[in-house]
Amino acid sequence: MFPGCPFKILEKPKFVYEGKWLKMREVRFRKSDSSAEQVWESVHRRTVPQSKPDAVVVLATLHRNGKKYFILIKQYRIPMGGTCLEFPAGLIEEGETIEAAGLRELKEETGYTATKILSCTKGKQSLSPDLADESISIMLVEVDGDAPENKNLKQDLDDGEIIEVVLVECEKLLSYIEFICTEVYVDSMVYTFALGMNYAQHLF
Amino acid sequence: MFPGCPFKILEKPKFVYEGKWLKMREVRFRKSDSSAEQVWESVHRRTVPQSKPDAVVVLATLHRNGKKYFILIKQYRIPMGGTCLEFPAGLIEEGETIEAAGLRELKEETGYTATKILSCTKGKQSLSPDLADESISIMLVEVDGDAPENKNLKQDLDDGEIIEVVLVECEKLLSYIEFICTEVYVDSMVYTFALGMNYAQHLF
Numbered sequence: 001m002f003p004g005c006p007f008k009i010l011e012k013p014k015f016v017y018e019g020k021w022l023k024m025r026e027v028r029f030r031k032s033d034s035s036a037e038q039v040w041e042s043v044h045r046r047t048v049p050q051s052k053p054d055a056v057v058v059l060a061t062l063h064r065n066g067k068k069y070f071i072l073i074k075q076y077r078i079p080m081g082g083t084c085l086e087f088p089a090g091l092i093e094e095g096e097t098i099e100a101a102g103l104r105e106l107k108e109e110t111g112y113t114a115t116k117i118l119s120c121t122k123g124k125q126s127l128s129p130d131l132a133d134e135s136i137s138i139m140l141v142e143v144d145g146d147a148p149e150n151k152n153l154k155q156d157l158d159d160g161e162i163i164e165v166v167l168v169e170c171e172k173l174l175s176y177i178e179f180i181c182t183e184v185y186v187d188s189m190v191y192t193f194a195l196g197m198n199y200a201q202h203l204f
Numbered sequence: 205m206f207p208g209c210p211f212k213i214l215e216k217p218k219f220v221y222e223g224k225w226l227k228m229r230e231v232r233f234r235k236s237d238s239s240a241e242q243v244w245e246s247v248h249r250r251t252v253p254q255s256k257p258d259a260v261v262v263l264a265t266l267h268r269n270g271k272k273y274f275i276l277i278k279q280y281r282i283p284m285g286g287t288c289l290e291f292p293a294g295l296i297e298e299g300e301t302i303e304a305a306g307l308r309e310l311k312e313e314t315g316y317t318a319t320k321i322l323s324c325t326k327g328k329q330s331l332s333p334d335l336a337d338e339s340i341s342i343m344l345v346e347v348d349g350d351a352p353e354n355k356n357l358k359q360d361l362d363d364g365e366i367i368e369v370v371l372v373e374c375e376k377l378l379s380y381i382e383f384i385c386t387e388v389y390v391d392s393m394v395y396t397f398a399l400g401m402n403y404a405q406h407l408f
Contacts, residue, residue, distance in 0.1 A: 006366045017221035019245045041223045042283030043247040077333040079246030084333045123385035125392040128332040129281040129288045162210045181327040188329040192393040196400025
């Protein structure tokens with residue numbers, strides 16, 4: 001269960017609470033034989049395929065009238081108690097490929113149909129590894145905003161979703177984020193992506 | 205408690221489990237008056253100052269012998285059951301500024317002393333807003349690797365930490381990540397930062 005773990009795991013992990021979707025786990029461990037016993041609490045989804053990431057995050061660039069935009073979403077997040085600016089994303093269903101899940105989530109959450117898959121990250125990327133085992137894959141796609149399928153957009157939202165689509169001109173992403181980051185929670189992936197863009201402009 | 209919430213919150217949020225560090229919350233809600241009742245489960249830290257982000261993430265560039273490196277860390281994460289490649293980071297203590305926490309965590313986790321704070325994000329950035337209320341601020345710093353304080357490096361790790369410092373040449377970040385992403389969990393912030401750098405090189 002803990003291959004390559006440098007800590008001494010003292011007993012089988014224990015699920016101390018099981019909700020409808022989430023469960024809480026306790027792991028008792030020591031850093032070394034002479035260290036004090038500690039407990040690491042974490043949260044896990046109840047129903048998730050183990051071989052794939054839990055979710056796919058879609059980094060979509062919209063090309064329209066010669067301009068380029070990132071397709072972002074604003075949604076109220078009950079766990080946060082506020083509105084978040086995020087990349088479109090969602091859980092990968094059983095038997096679904098990462099790519100199919102990404103195309104489906106982009107379409108459901110924003111109405112846009114991707115016209116080209118550029119890349120999809122391999123492995124699993126951690127989101128909050130101090131707290132949870134949740135993992136994602138990141139898919140980069142292009143959306144032709146002038147294509148007929150992207151003319152009459154229609155979201156197809158779940159009962160737990162109320163989503164506003166936000167288009168941000170690619171080269172203005174960081175300044176847009178800096179403008180709104182005290183009003184909404186900018187997701188850390190959106191923010192680090194924008195910081196990476198800004199960093200590269202000064203580095204290269 | 206839920207200002208600006210577009211959902212109908214049906215009762216006061218209920219903490220259904222309290223561990224040593226984490227607690228699990230249930231919120232009953234409807235999307236609209238005619239929608240079915242739903243429950244949103246989430247996880248929250250027990251002891252966290254509400255006005256500041258929970259943690260600071262340090263994006264540190266090391267300058268040494270005319271070369272530039274990102275200072276990353278590899279650490280085994282019990283919640284993930286595996287090793288993660290991450291930016292140095294840590295919880296902000298009570299009464300501590302974000303900047304002070306960032307400098308302290310960088311020094312404790314990697315041994316390096318930052319010589320210049322470049323910027324620090326405002327507001328709070330979400331990490332896993334579907335699941336938790338955890339939030340961060342992102343601090344960019346420079347580290348002069350030729351300075352005397354960065355000659356004899358010494359980590360100062362907690363009992364729950366075993367951390368390996370990894371230096372990656374800045375322009376090789378994405379190729380390094382792509383090389384190791386099936387062996388370790390690359391944190392989503394590290395990956396999106398690298399994708400942002402790569403994106404900008406092709407965009408501008």
